[in-house]
Amino acid sequence: MQDLSLHILDIVENSLAAGAQRVEIRIEEDLQSDRMTIEIIDDGSGMDEEMMRKALDPFFTTKTTRRVGLGLPLLAEACRMSNGQLYLQSCPGKGTAVKAIFQHSHIDRKPLGNMGDTLITLIIGHPEVDLFYEHRKEGAHFSLDTREIKADLGAVPLNAPPVISALRASIFSGLEELGV
Numbered sequence: 316m317q318d319l320s321l322h323i324l325d326i327v328e329n330s331l332a333a334g335a336q337r338v339e340i341r342i343e344e345d346l347q348s349d350r351m352t353i354e355i356i357d358d359g360s361g362m363d364e365e366m367m368r369k370a371l372d373p374f375f376t377t378k379t380t381r382r383v384g385l386g387l388p389l390l391a392e393a394c395r396m397s398n399g400q401l402y403l404q405s406c407p408g409k410g411t412a413v414k415a416i417f418q419h420s421h422i423d424r425k426p427l428g429n430m431g432d433t434l435i436t437l438i439i440g441h442p443e444v445d446l447f448y449e450h451r452k453e454g455a456h457f458s459l460d461t462r463e464i465k466a467d468l469g470a471v472p473l474n475a476p477p478v479i480s481a482l483r484a485s486i487f488s489g490l491e492e493l494g495v
């Protein structure tokens with residue numbers, strides 16, 4: 316996986332598989348402390364201590380189609396490669412928080428890639444889930460909350476094509492303004 320935005324898509328898929336109704340993606344790029352932090356927080360089924368330990372092991376998965384689960388171990392590896400670390404917090408019945416930290420300027424830090432596409436993919440595929448996105452960079456920020464957008468839309472579905480076009484335009488211009 317080349318881009319962090321694809322890792323994010325993968326980690327959010329875990330949240331959705333765990334029955335999350337709301338997923339928060341928070342990105343902070345702090346150039347002063349040379350850190351990039353990505354958090355994915357969900358209100359899904361959560362994991363106990365033993366599941367959390369196993370989740371970081373590439374040979375563990377609760378999926379029945381395949382014997383290895385790579386989402387979390389690959390992200391942990393991407394963190395370590397750039398002088399960072401992955402933190403996992405979870406509570407059964409409450410939810411999970413994945414926090415990935417990277418040295419921003421590290422030569423081996425993967426680029427974020429196309430975060431707009433990741434967000435649009437998630438919104439089209441799972442309009443019923445509330446998705447919150449916040450990206451902070453050098454004192455500026457961009458945020459999006461599909462729960463608020465759904466409230467404004469009333470009966471119009473979030474994944475109606477004209478709504479998706481408008482969302483795509485606003486996400487791409489918001490991220491561009493931020494210099495992402």
Ligand SMILES: Nc1ncnc2c1ncn2[C@@H]1O[C@H](COP(=O)(O)OP(=O)(O)OP(=O)(O)O)[C@@H](O)[C@H]1O
Pocket residue numbers: 325329330333357359360361362369370371375376377378383384385386387388410411
């Ligand atoms: N947000 C989460 N909530 C609840 N359980 C989770 C969450 N994230 C991961 N898990 C558990 O950890 C396991 C490992 O996750 P991981 O993403 O590494 O692999 P996978 O999802 O099983 O397979 P892959 O991501 O390679 O398709 C999952 O099968 C699931 O049991």
Ligand SMILES: [Mg+2]
Pocket residue numbers: 325326328329384385386387
């Ligand atoms: Mg996974």
